[in-house]
Amino acid sequence: MSKRPSILELVGVTKQFGGLTAVDHVDLKVREGEFFTIVGPSGSGKTTLLRMLAGMETPSSGDILLRDKLVNELPANRRPTCMVFQSLALFPHKSVGENIEFPLKMRGVARDRRRARALELLRLLRLPEGYYGRNVTQCSGGERQRVALARAFAYDPEILFFDEPLSAIDYKLRKTLEKELKDIHKESGKTFMYITHSLEEAMVMSDRIGVMRSGKLVQVGTPEEIYLHPRDRFVSEFMGEVNVIDVRKGPNGHAVGIELPGDFALPGGVAAFDTGHLVVRPESLRFLGSAGEAENHLRGTVYNEYALGSRIQYQVRVGEKVFIVERLRQQAYQGGLDQEVLIGWDAKDSILVTD
Amino acid sequence: MTTADASEALPPRAIARRRLRLRAGPLLSLPLLLLLAVGFLAPLLAVLGFSFSEPRSFALLAHPTLENYETIFDPANTVYMSFLWSLWFAFLSVCILAVVSYPVAYGLAKLFGRWANLITLLMVFPLFISENVRLYGWVLFFIKNGVLDGGLRSLFGFGIGDLLFTPGIIVFGMVYTYLPFMLFPMTLGLSMVPQEAVEAAGDLGASRLQIFREVELPLSLPGIIIGALLTFVLSVGAIAESKVLGGQAVIVITHDIEIAFTYAQNWPLGAALAVLLMLVVGALVLTVLRHLDLDRILGRR
Numbered sequence: 140m141s142k143r144p145s146i147l148e149l150v151g152v153t154k155q156f157g158g159l160t161a162v163d164h165v166d167l168k169v170r171e172g173e174f175f176t177i178v179g180p181s182g183s184g185k186t187t188l189l190r191m192l193a194g195m196e197t198p199s200s201g202d203i204l205l206r207d208k209l210v211n212e213l214p215a216n217r218r219p220t221c222m223v224f225q226s227l228a229l230f231p232h233k234s235v236g237e238n239i240e241f242p243l244k245m246r247g248v249a250r251d252r253r254r255a256r257a258l259e260l261l262r263l264l265r266l267p268e269g270y271y272g273r274n275v276t277q278c279s280g281g282e283r284q285r286v287a288l289a290r291a292f293a294y295d296p297e298i299l300f301f302d303e304p305l306s307a308i309d310y311k312l313r314k315t316l317e318k319e320l321k322d323i324h325k326e327s328g329k330t331f332m333y334i335t336h337s338l339e340e341a342m343v344m345s346d347r348i349g350v351m352r353s354g355k356l357v358q359v360g361t362p363e364e365i366y367l368h369p370r371d372r373f374v375s376e377f378m379g380e381v382n383v384i385d386v387r388k389g390p391n392g393h394a395v396g397i398e399l400p401g402d403f404a405l406p407g408g409v410a411a412f413d414t415g416h417l418v419v420r421p422e423s424l425r426f427l428g429s430a431g432e433a434e435n436h437l438r439g440t441v442y443n444e445y446a447l448g449s450r451i452q453y454q455v456r457v458g459e460k461v462f463i464v465e466r467l468r469q470q471a472y473q474g475g476l477d478q479e480v481l482i483g484w485d486a487k488d489s490i491l492v493t494d
Numbered sequence: 495m496t497t498a499d500a501s502e503a504l505p506p507r508a509i510a511r512r513r514l515r516l517r518a519g520p521l522l523s524l525p526l527l528l529l530l531a532v533g534f535l536a537p538l539l540a541v542l543g544f545s546f547s548e549p550r551s552f553a554l555l556a557h558p559t560l561e562n563y564e565t566i567f568d569p570a571n572t573v574y575m576s577f578l579w580s581l582w583f584a585f586l587s588v589c590i591l592a593v594v595s596y597p598v599a600y601g602l603a604k605l606f607g608r609w610a611n612l613i614t615l616l617m618v619f620p621l622f623i624s625e626n627v628r629l630y631g632w633v634l635f636f637i638k639n640g641v642l643d644g645g646l647r648s649l650f651g652f653g654i655g656d657l658l659f660t661p662g663i664i665v666f667g668m669v670y671t672y673l674p675f676m677l678f679p680m681t682l683g684l685s686m687v688p689q690e691a692v693e694a695a696g697d698l699g700a701s702r703l704q705i706f707r708e709v710e711l712p713l714s715l716p717g718i719i720i721g722a723l724l725t726f727v728l729s730v731g732a733i734a735e736s737k738v739l740g741g742q743a744v745i746v747i748t749h750d751i752e753i754a755f756t757y758a759q760n761w762p763l764g765a766a767l768a769v770l771l772m773l774v775v776g777a778l779v780l781t782v783l784r785h786l787d788l789d790r791i792l793g794r795r
Contacts, residue, residue: 195693215697228694232712241708242698294698 143170146330147192147298152201154187161187163354164201169298169332174324176333176341178377179351185334186302188351192332193222193300205297221296225303227287229275235261235286236271260289264323280308284316288323301333305340319345338377342366350374370493375418382424382462384417386491394491399458404434404486412468415493421452421465423488426472426480433483437462441476454480536571544765552761562766573750575776576775580747583661584729585735587668591676594669595721599680602648614681617674625671632667633658636739647673659741667735672728676721683717684710706708719786730775747771 145168162184169175179185190196192203194215203210210218221242229238240253240259250254258268263437264285270278275286284304284477291299301320305313322345325332336339341348342362349359350373358370369375372383386403389395394403394417403417430436439457451471453464462480466472474480543554549561566573602610620628635641638656647653657663686711695709733748745753747767754764 193697195697215693216699216701218697220697222694222697224690224694226688226690228690229690230691230695230709230713241700244708245699245701245704290698347613 143172145169145173146171148202148204148205148207149192150202150204152188152191152203154184154191154196160354162191162198165354165356167356167359168347169490170332170347172328172330173346174321174331174333174344175347175349176335176345177349177351177356178335178338178341180336180377180426184354185336185351187300189222189300192298193220194218195222219297220300221291221294221298222300222302223287223291223304225306227283227304229283229287229290231276233275234271235266235275235278236272238275238286239289239293241290255256256293257289260292260448263326264289265319281312281316284308288320289299292327296329298330298332303333303335306335306337313340320344337375338365338379342381344384350377366489369492369494370489372416372418373494375416375490375492380421380463382419382421384419384460385414386417387414388412398441399435399437399460401435403489405491406489407485409491410493412493413489415491418490418492419484419488421463422450423484424464424482425466425470425484426464427483430481430483434486435489436481438479438481440479441472441474443476444472455480457482471493505659541765541768544762545769547762547765549762550760562762563770565763566766566770573747575585576745576747576750577771579661579744580730580771581774582727583665583668583732583746586665587672587729588676588726590665590669591673591725592680592718592722595673595676596718598632599677599684599717602677602681603684614678617677625734626738628665628671629734632670632739636663639732658739659743661740661744664736664740664746667739668729668732671732671735672725675724675728679717679721679724680714681717683714683720686717687713719782723782727775727779730771 141351147167147169149167152162152165153160157468165188177188187196191198194210194213194217198211205218205220215222230241233241236254236257239257240248243253243256254271256377258271259375259432261268261270266282266285270282270286275283276431278286287304305320307318308316317340320331324344333341333344336346338350344433345362347361347447348365350365352373358365358374360368365374366378369378375381376383384399384403386394387397389402392405392409394405394415395401396403405417425433427433427436437457439455439462442454442456442461444454445452447465450465450467453466453472455462462482464472472480526578540554543723545562546558546560547553547555547562548557548559549565551557565571598613602613604737633640636657637643638658639647639653642657643653643655659790691709692705693715695705731748733746733752736744736746736749748771751764751767754767758764
């Protein structure tokens with residue numbers, strides 16, 4: 140996969156609105172046929188970035204290259220890319236069929252060939268052919284989603300952009316559609332570029348993920364790389380709930396807590412540092428019978444517990460700090476609340492980040 | 495009756511309460527209903543009654559007759575010309591208004607931003623002054639040796655003579671007077687076009703013209719239709735434009751009706767003309783509304 144040529148290249152792409160820098164010197168190469176997701180909190184500039192790639196905004200500086208051709212000034216209607224909007228932007232006055240055929244009609248394709256292609260796309264997206272004449276406003280959320288996707292496919296773009304199209308859909312259907320989208324990506328072989336604020340969504344679907352923060356692309360990598368080696372505290376915290384311990388360099392390759400007393404063994408391969416954050420995922424923490432059962436340990440009191448279905452989450456107070464411990468139901472904590480406990484983790488299950 | 499069954503099962507106090515609630519609606523709308531009956535329905539019925547009364551009489555339906563209608567439909571009578579002029583003027587005004595207003599409405603809805611309020615105010619401003627006064631202003635502008643003709647003469651040494659008292663100037667007057675009534679519904683219609691639908695159309699390869707034809711025009715159609723109906727009805731009923739700007743060059747139907755009621759002292763004939771005008775305009779408007787399903791255009795169904 141990493142050997143594939145890049146289809147889209149961004150060089151120092153920047154967008155300023157007045158005094159505000161929405162996108163700040165983004166460099167990125169998107170590979171042919173990959174599912175690339177940009178994830179970031181709202182206001183991180185991801186939508187602006189996508190709109191520049193789709194041709195709805197022009198970069199203030201920097202270059203966008205599509206198959207090595209500069210497209211900075213190329214308007215959206217002449218770019219071989221297509222966007223699925225957050226609102227889907229279906230045409231309310233047109234039927235499902237007319238919506239799907241729209242890009243073909245704009246190109247002057249004959250009526251019967253348009254119709255044949257629309258029916259083909261309905262099948263590809265698992266919609267009944269009877270939907271051809273139906274009004275889009277009569278379709279459910281999931282169906283509208285598929286109509287928007289079929290319309291984008293009818294354009295036959297080289298890259299499909301997605302601007303959080305699943306964010307307004309309820310949880311269960313969203314999970315189904317995420318997997319479906321990944322299947323469709325695989326079947327179509329097209330390059331997908333997706334933006335979302337949910338890292339969970341990004342993890343499920345993407346080949347690679349780029350994390351954005353305040354207009355900057357902070358880290359790019361596979362879901363595994365981002366999960367196992369977050370570049371900084373922001374990325375690690377963006378992954379979900381994590382425990383963060385501020386530390387500074389201690390003797391014999393250990394770290395010493397800044398707010399918490401203690402001396403912690405570090406995972407292997409840590410670069411030189413003065414101060415940093417030790418990140419421990421809730422599922423890496425466990426309750427210990429004695430201090431010797433794990434390489435690192437802390438003493439605290441169980442403050443509260445929350446059932447999460449197959450797992451149970453505990454809040455453990457250590458001094459002023461609250462730690463989150465997550466265990467499978469089978470390994471549930473047996474003691475009562477407000478009791479003193481020993482929690483611990485192995486050095487290899489923690490991550491040291493310096494930013 | 496189901497209501498009777500239901501009330502049997504209810505305690506008496508509940509029945510009383512329900513009756514009171516049922517009566518509250520009609521009771522509260524009574525003042526307005528009375529006002530409409532006296533101020534709107536009664537004059538309408540009076541006009542209808544007079545149209546069947548003896549010509550030149552002032553007695554309502556003393557001797558019911560169809561004579562007024564016979565007079566109007568008499569092949570020798572040329573009053574049908576007035577009808578045709580009125581409908582033609584109204585049709586022309588609506589067409590010109592649609593073309594003239596669309597760019598302004600587009601600007602108000604999409605381009606002018608915070609200037610839109612100021613421009614709207616400027617458009618409404620003339621409405622504060624009586625229509626007749628404004629039309630006399632135009633007379634001074636267009637009259638021979640007036641602002642336009644005189645101005646050209648002193649600047650370039652030649653004038654364009656008198657532009658008044660022609661059918662064209664009547665249409666100009668109608669377009670001028672009824673512009674806000676086309677502009678504002680149209681602006682509303684255009685501002686209801688979702689920006690993302692326009693962007694999506696462009697992204698899917700539509701050119702500027704295609705976006706207009708495929709997305710903006712159909713989605714703003716409700717506003718255009720409402721503006722067109724409003725200005726059509728107003729233009730058919732207009733009289734001041736043809737009297738003030740048009741002189742007596744063309745007699746429109748409303749002018750005929752006025753003549754019948756005042757100068758000719760023939761109320762029944764005027765009433766019959768008014769009834770016919772209402773029927774013609776009403777039929778036209780209803781036909782348009784029937785063939786254009788606003789809900790379907792807006793995608794509500």
